[in-house]
Amino acid sequence: MPLLTRHITGKKKSDSLQRTSSIGGTGKVPHAKKPRSRPRTGARDKVRFLNGTLPAYSGPYNVGCMDIEVPAKHPRTFSNITRKGRHLLQLETVLFTLYYPAALGFENGRDPAGHKTWSRETWLPRPRAETAKGYGRFAGLPDFVSLSWFAATTMLTKIRAFRNAPLARHWPPEEGTSTGHQRRDQQGPPPPGRTDEPHFPLLFFSHGLGGTRTAYSTICGEFASYGFVVCAVEHRDGSGPRTFIDHAKKGEGRQDEGQDEGAVDHLHQELAQSYDTIDYIFPKDNPLDTSPGNAQGVDSELRLAQIQLRLAEFEEAYRVLCEICRGNGEEIARQNLRRRGYVGASSRGLDGIDWAAWTGRFHTDKITAAGHSFGAATVVEALRNADRFKHVQAGIIYDIWGAPIKPPEDDERHRIHAPLLGINSEAFMYWQTNFDKVKSLMEEAKEQGAPAFLLTVRGAIHLSQSDFSILYRHVCSFFLKATVHPERAIDLNVSASLEFLREVTSGAGKTIIERCLTDEKLLQTPLLEPDEIPDAHKPNDEFIAKKLEVKHEFRTRMSAKIQRKMKRAKKHGFYKPGDEVWMHFKPEVEELSNWQKQTLAAEEISRESSARTETG
Template structure:
């Protein structure tokens, strides 16, 4: 589902700043349905960039005990190919040529902010919007249909940087089992006790993250960075399938990854403009004659040819990204750095590249088994297809799906019967998406699918109250008043992030082997997955913020419009104080509705049946091809890559150029 960058098209409603005498007072009957929420975790500002005097949007610091580092990597795909005969301007648009990722990981710096003082080698920070900033902003403008207006909307964000430092050393210590709220920021510089039976240096679990339509590898930096701050290595893929606002595919001038080499090896093609400038520009790809196939009210339905091919390309990119992570973990990071196309002289790259990284520190520091696949919206649909193809993604052992766009899934009837979810699954919905009936039913079916006999896997489905579709991305944090005023989000965006992370870490603590679950022992377990079941049809209507049908999945409906929409923080603060005075502290059910959960016995049975780490590692090693062969995970794609020319069998006219 497209993140709501359709915002500029929405009209300001009831734009009178004066409130009528009949307007409900705060705490009155009409405001009783606003969720009673806890405060978000403490996120002290790092410096002047995070203060109101600096004219830029800022992203909050991460709450886990580890400082966070990032790396940008773009390398030639080992298996370049074309995935569909869909063309624009006579060129295939769904091509795999390079793999672009941002890696978020726990850092080993002694400084809480990962900055070396008084050093010419001080770590820089990665831009949130990406380079070149104006080009990326204009890509968003084209995607949102607002043109150059996007340059104004994104102007403050052009100065925003991630609260993590580029190319910082990977952590070599076990974090303490205390969170920053209890231990303060100094906890980030302390070493925790090593768990019984664990190695001296932690080997961090891997998460592969897939973004949604309109997303990028940094659009979910708060989510990915939070995971990293709790001891996970997160590889966020930037998909080049026409699902992002704008991305750049770099090419070497000669040899591997040059345009000539890609064309010869993978049958891809390029426009003359691409050849002259040395890189491809991939903008958001609208389906022909059906540009808004993501809408719940679209009579034409989803463009199956495009969406299925995009998922096939996305899965290939994820396989390529995993190969990069495997190479780094095997101590061959220098080889990756040698192929990196995000360095000085290439489009969208930082001059820092991968300088200053001690690749020997990365050897055996990532657990390549028990990998978690996570994604938002169309990325969540991608995760589902990965889980259904465990023969290909044998290293993925569980999935987390945020606000799944169900219509983007490949229809089950086109899949062989053996392609079912056989892994633990956590599905987290925003409240806005929960009110999309067909979508909610489909997500509920996915969770039931994972729980099917004869080998049920622990799986959960919950809704976070007061949240909207972008509450799991950085957009609601960067533009909270836009989300409140236009989309009627009532949850504190930072608290929404806390809930998403805490529920996800609670899930992983249930399904990961004990020695891997230990890395996130500092998180605050709120018992979200153990709360009482709340069937959607039994939730009192006065607690629901269900909008009129025309706004289903896009926004919520709130009463007490003005104070809440114009000053949501003030509203929440006053409400919280009044509830505390009445002795009504927030409870789990106040902020989340749990719709489906496994029995305690089934979770215990799953943990008992989990293979010993050494047995699982051997099974994983035996399934891998030789690393030196330069091959990626070569499972059969769910759709055979398109290799023919125009008019080949299987092509359809709707997505062809005239």
């Protein structure tokens, strides 16, 4: 399918466009389905006037989480960019939050560390006041404004995952008549040929500009509730609002250790404390390089250097997870800097975790890389370096920011050879140059024989794949004109992602997806032709990618709400493909089938090779 080179404009639209884009041709978006059902919330999460709340997860597993920060194996600097006499981009430690499936019924007892109740981490990373100030600086607001805003909205908000919960050791029951969380307190038999304890697939997640490791807790936690171990890396590349790098107070990983070896450098005042503070880095003389209308374009030197640092953090996090999977969790816990006495840590640290239960329980040989916005650009670069990231079997790019992506190299070894799924927001779909770049990535994967899908979530904005759309839903609705329900937007992203991974992966990781998945058949949505791309919600150039346009807003929203209620009153099956997503790119049936056959053949060869090695 050729690249889209234009959008429909003016009053002339085909009959198919009228049916696809609107209710009666008025531009009103149906978004008919309700968000997926979720467990009931406790009292804390109902007191909305004190803090914003996040939804419980919809999958068949409870979710646990833990924070891990350990010294990097090879501390070093990236690029020659300096400010105030020191390198801006340095790798010294790696920090991530791990979201994972939790054990059956664990919350009914005390946690192993002796605490009376299981606790949940705060959504705003600690120290919360300092992170709030970082967001204020990122938005150009004074400290007292940002502190007041977060105090009134999300300072008390907690992630819906339980800290240091035991890892799940059970298979959920087959879907039957129940879906998602309705199977959460039940155990099912293992699938034929599988072990009694499931081995979980591993997914890495990379946040976008202004994000943190917890800013996507809903989508990461959703993946965990469907049987994934999710590593959400906090990038220390100056892309987040504010982050803290802890240093060991003695022994390996001390701040002066890397300084003395010449691997990194610090200012004198930084050496007087045991941590560094990294705020958002604005490109020099070009602070608005992310804007679609920026005449100077993207700051390529900074952005490409940031991506290289992010890739190194992926490698470090992968190394740590491999150690845990090998049975060396106790050593990782010993090195962990997110414990009592260190900046940004909770008092519990990694207390109470049964590291033996983690040995061999998730797959490190085949992993999925996913990211949002600038994080999606990071994923693309990882996919193009398959020799370096040989274990990445598939990529998922959520609303990618395409400006920092380099054109594909002449050397085909550094092109995308892995399956690729792109999910756009409607707001970013209207950003033509960005959309063309996304389509070119799909073409790049297809040319190498890998299946690629690209779809758009209708009524979604750039924040719809993050927690911000849920915690600040009224801001997103009234000011940015999002029309999709924020929880339903997450459902659509996760469902499409799971359907994609079921189709393009193999082995035990695929088995857990098949057991947990509620299939919405989103990838079966018919392709839109280039002249069928609606523009009913396309804003003026001034607001491209930032917001949607909703004409006659009150009437539009009310009539759409009435139609949703009418649809829900009908029997199941009344919804049509295209009601909630538009499909722009996908492989032919034969192309996908050939990929699946090749994947199965490669897996069989791998099994035979492993068997020969064991018997030899």
